[in-house]
Amino acid sequence: MPYRSIRGSSSRYALIAFDQDGVESTKDPDGLRGCFSRRLIGDFAHDTVTDVFLMSHGWMGDMPAAVDQYDRWFGAQDARTADQEQMAHRRPGFKPLRIGVHWPSKPWGDEEFGTAAAYGFPTTWSSRTSRGSATGPGCGKP
DSSP, X not given: OOOEEOXXXXXXXXXXXXXXXXXXXXXXXXXXXXXXXXXXXXXXXXXXXXXXXXEEOOSSOOHHHHHHHHHHHHHHHHHOHHHHHHHHHHSTTOOEEEEXXXXXXXXXXXXXXXXXXXXXXXXXXXXXXXXXXXTTTSTTOO
């Protein structure tokens, strides 16, 4: 999933998608070799990040619900301008990286990345090994 811009804000966040078995998607059109985590690691090499905020949605969420929830959560953080000013004063150079984690938890949910990308989680797999794992051809090896 690409970095997402929050409407009405100049900030953004990353959204990494996992499948029903907890394996990162290898079909992210904005990822490096299909894995958005690889892109994030590459971005770390070129950009200073001081703090990482990792968020996970709850049960019964599909992709549109996750995007909506993260847009609202991170948007609420952005709306706290007094907090942001205080952080800038206390920690000059503060630069957060915000990451939302999506895991499919809604039966028959919409797992498409959006209209611009032809992506979706496969609905069936013959085995965990067929699509990769942390030790196989998945996203586990940068």
